[in-house]
Amino acid sequence: MKLSDYLVEFFVDRGLTDFFGFQGTNICHLVDSIARNPRAVNHSCYNEQGASFAACGLSQTSRSPAVAYSTGGPGAANLLSGVANAYFDSLPVIFLTGQINLNEYDTNQKIRQHSFQEIDIVKMAAPVTKSAIKITDATRIRYELERAWHTALDGRPGPVLIDLPMDIQRADIDPNELAGFEPSDVMYADPDTLKTVLEDRLHSARRPVLLVGNGVSPKAFGLLHAFSKRACIPFITSVLARHLMVSDDPQNFGFLGGTYGHREANLIAAVKADLVLSVGISLCSRQIGVKTEQFAPHAQLLRIDIENPALQRVIKQNETYVRMDAEVAAETIARVSTPGYSEWFAVCDDIRSYYHRFEERSVGREPNRLIAELSSWVPANSSISVDVGQHMMWAAQSFLVKEGQRLLFSGGHGAMGYAIPAAIGAWYHDRTPVYCLVGDGGFQMNSQELEWIVRESLPIKIVVLNNSSLGMVRFQQDDLFGGEYEGTAIGYNYSTPDFVAIAEAYGISAQRVDYQVSDLGSYRAWFEDEGPRLLEIRLPDTTAAYPKTFFGDLIYDQRPKIPKEDLDRLLAL
DSSP states (O other): BBBBHHHHHHHHHHTOEEEOOOOOGGHHHHHHHHHTTTTEEEOOOOSHHHHHHHHHHHHHHHHHHHEEEEEEHHHHHHHHHHHHHHHHHTTTTEEEEEOOOOOGSOOTTTOOOOOOTOOOOHHHGGGGSSSEEEEOGGGHHHHHHHHHHHHHHHHSOOEEEEEEEEETTOOOGGGGOOOOOOOOOOOOHHHHHHHHHHHHHHHSSEEEEEEOOTOOHHHHHHHHHHHHHHHOOEEEEEEEEEGGOTTTTEEEEEOOOOTTOOHHHHHHHIISSSSEESSOOOOOOOOOOOOGGGGTTTTEEEEESSSSHHSOSSOOOOOEEOOOHHHHHHHHHHHOOOOOOHHHHHHHHHEEEEEEEEHHHHOOOOHHHHHHHTTSSTTTTTTEEEEEEEOHHHHHOOOOOOTTOOOOOOSSSSSSOOOHHHHHHHHHHHOOOOOEEHHHHHHHGGGGHHHHHHTTOEEEEEEEEEOBOOOOHHHHHHHHTTTTTTTTTTTTOOOOHHHHHHHHHHHEEEEEEOHOOOOOHHGHHHHTTTSSSEEEEEETTTTTOOOOOOOSSTTTTTTTTOOOOHHHHHHHH
């Protein structure tokens, strides 16, 4: 059996039938095997970064593995941004790269390049993968594939990369003679230990809060949500976990964000709580601020995570941590005996109500109101991919999440150009409608994948929020450089094309509107029609993302600032 045929069969046997990539000499045997397998489907991108982000989008939506491939050299290098994205956002994507024949290598290791389009992608990918290897022995293919699959999913999920020389791809193997991989057991904390510790903390606490992150599955969320509701404990998420809870859920107190988070989440977690229970959330600087000693100074911190290095990063000197899978932890927490905290919940509800009223009358939040309006167009059980920039913050703050919806962000990597290919990948999960929010900057990074959308007739609805600038950086330039907008605004070496003309050139129906919420409704029926659609919404170039924590401020004291007497009242509650 040809090795590349075996490799494709390995993935389709595990239910993974969609392969994303771009053809090339060094990967052509694999692509041919995909095409010949009746259970596999090849999806050609137009830049390998598009394939890598599409695989991330599929994995992010399905919470299971996805595959992207490339040829060697520049093709493999183009995958790397998607590899890094999968690594930082814990996505179990398997990347396959083509490579020159083994017999083309020279023994002189100081030679920069042995053959045309050869690159040491294994060394390049090693820092942003859980495992990166080159196959040099065809008889090891079963072992390495099984190990890669296990590694991608085990513990904290993440990407793996397998480099496939051409002569390895075309090698003849006997599947019955291949050795398999046997994983070793990993020791985690005893659930009863967590139960004992948590019951002790909860019975001495008056103001507990639950922080939940991207490491929490929908099943674990259901258990944690039921626990928080039973005990009257406020529920706060990370950005990547924001879609786990519908927006109007009484337990929902927003997402924690040291810069752009919901005001009520930042105040409750960072100041008011006396016990912070975090599950599957990194508590990185973007969530709790750079000065970690200022986060929850009066609270005990109990952290639950599956990754040792994450737990070994000290947040508070008096913290307690437990290494455990989030689902096991959630099952344990669901059994915990706890007093009720109805008085504390009422305080949190007061804080939330005040901030919601303040935001409703705040100036500069017209884009947030636009996002809320657009979210009403999106049905339940849909995927919404969001690019990087101000519109990502508007979406995180103001998209009104319905049951079963999935917000797809490029979180840790923060890669502009993510949304369009991620939307493509998300569609292959369950073939339900996918929506895409992208800025004028991010759109231009992977606009070539519009051809993929048209070629496969994908019903993806794209909204381009065009403020003719890289608004998030431009806003920062006001603070740092006195309004010198180099590379971010019209007249400063930045410009935007005609997005409607681009979409129409690809054969996508497109419309343009200048932003006024009252005008948007007339486009809704057209936007929801069959097939792909692109709606460009032009915004002023002075847009900003609020609320925002500025340099030197405490994370709960965001701008525009609330009146001091109101903040003092909330702090005293």
